[in-house]
Amino acid sequence: MAAGRGTPLISVTDLEVHFPTDEGLVRAVDGVSFDIFPGRTLGVVGESGCGKSTVGRAILQILDRPGRIVNGSIELRLDPETDPDDAVDLASLGPNSGPMRAVRWADISLIFQEPMTSFSPVHTIGNQMIEAIRSHRGYSKREAREWAVELLSMVGISNPRQRIDEFSHQLSGGIRQRAMIAMAISCEPKLLIADEPTTALDVTTQAQILDLLRELQESQGMAIMLITHDLGVIAEMADEVLVMYLGRGVEFGPSDDMFHNPKHPYTTSLLTSIPSIYTKRGERMQPIAGSIPHPFNRPPGCTFNPRCPSFMPGVCDHDPPLFLPLEGPHLVRCFLYHDAQGNPVTAEAENDG
């Protein structure tokens, strides 16, 4: 799966995360593969319930109970440039093991969707940052505080020496998200997982935060995994895109291909169902028929088949399709391109794409 962008920082292969509950087994992530390259942005896009947040949490092994990784590997290469063979499989580490704890925050950190709830309300912003910095780096209290102040000014918070002693409720949504980002980059991680970082924000604040993430990526050289449902944000930020539907990756490829040469019917339908500011008044979008099935009631075969415009009876509702390369780094999971054994389908179906 290694593409022409050097060695990936992280390679996720056939990841499966299950939540065994009393009512049944929820296959939150049911076969996802992708690579994240150093210094680049992977956009993970999908609708609610597609498992996009669970993938992010699985990488850090901070799944809510009773979720656990049942299959697949998450290979982290700490030094992909010089030592591409030195990889740790995070999926094989215990969630509470020492090596896993060392990876969290220091190598991979996370920004949550809701800046309101991701800070403790009873500790100051500064104390929370200092705690995180000191537990991963051997800084003294004073050094950690100086570094926290520097981080706050790095993310564009004015007056950081005063703001560091404030509580999260004293900050506005945008500033709180900036503080969250400051905390997330405090140990200079190689990968920043941003789970819907701008969904709770207004559009002008969203533009500020996206700009900030881009600037930090340039100056720190970190990779970003941006999880969102907003195709506009993906188009603006991502180098590579993974499209997920009901726990499965359905398409993975370079961002430009995904928007201008999409292969999977779900990706195509998603793109024609959203309006943009270029849409004409009264213009009708082509909605995707039906709605997302309940997790306990997944359709057999390809999970998208009941809503798919290219549904092929007897094929799509039988065996699940495989996630296979199409051309170069572009992967797709659809019977239009590969049969159930993984052999490419030729000629007539190709024209449909």
Place this chain on the structure above:
Amino acid sequence: MDDSNATQPESNDKLLQVKGLKKFFPIQKGFLKRTVGHVRAVDDVTFDLHEGETLGLVGESGCGKTTTARCVLRAYDVTEGEILFHTGDDRTVDIASLSGGELRSLRREMQMIFQDPFSSLNPRMTLFDIVGEPLFVHGMKSSGSRADRVAELMRLVGLRPEYMRRFPHAFSGGERQRIGIARALALNPRLVVADEPVSALDVSVQAQVINLLMDLQEELSLTYLFVAHDLSVVKQIADRVVVMYVGKIVEVAETEELYANPKHPYTAALLSAAPIPDPRARQSSRTVLSGEVANPANPPSGCYFHPRCPFATDVCREVTPALEEVAPGHSVSCHRAKELELVGIGEMASPQTTD
């Protein structure tokens, strides 16, 4: 029902005229609940709504768009101002000063669609009860005729009437929003206030609901007051757009005109900040506003937008601009509206160009 034979809508018929609307919420402090200030949620807002059109009301959170919509329905009492509504029997009444009984009978002409389809439906009521309740309240006491009407409404919004006896939990978000729409349409309203009707839905379902709203408008000649923060949805559905900032209207224009030719720096910044779903349209020269939305309890002097405005001058810091018409149907409240050359979406990197 009795409004269905209303007179043919004339092109310039004003269904609703909002004049100088103000809504202040008191800030109370201490044991005695003394009022120490006011949140000026809606501060002198004036606009018209013509019969059969869709007026988009956009702005960021806290700009007063929802409060304005709720005042129009008198869900909130109004601090000051007039809301003139042209009723089906050809009278003009001021909603802001109506009393209980009159208001209740007027409510059948104006209904609301809510944002969150999960909390706006009572989980203990069946669809029949939910959609039939407005009918019952407004005099349709026979359950047989109510069932007929509910079935008709459910077909209208694309739900199967057989599901009438089910509870809301059995439905997905998009279907629940359809239930909310059926309830709003039960009494054949003329004005429908839709407060962010699609923002809680999945993207693939949003288009279904928007298309349904557009179809219903055509079929039932409805007038929509459409509150939203998403500029692309508003572009698709609205005939005219009102842009609000900290309780005031900053710009009103026809949709195409507003997007192509914004006159207020705030509108231009909103358009520039809206992400476009096309990686080839990444804007290198995007204007990103600095700072945060002003606090409506303690707004800045002069033009409320001046602390974030890249074009602010001394007069902006001191004098509050009035809403003035700069072109037919295009009003702006900005001191420098005539001299500024702002870019709309037409001149931004269009989806064809590569960077």
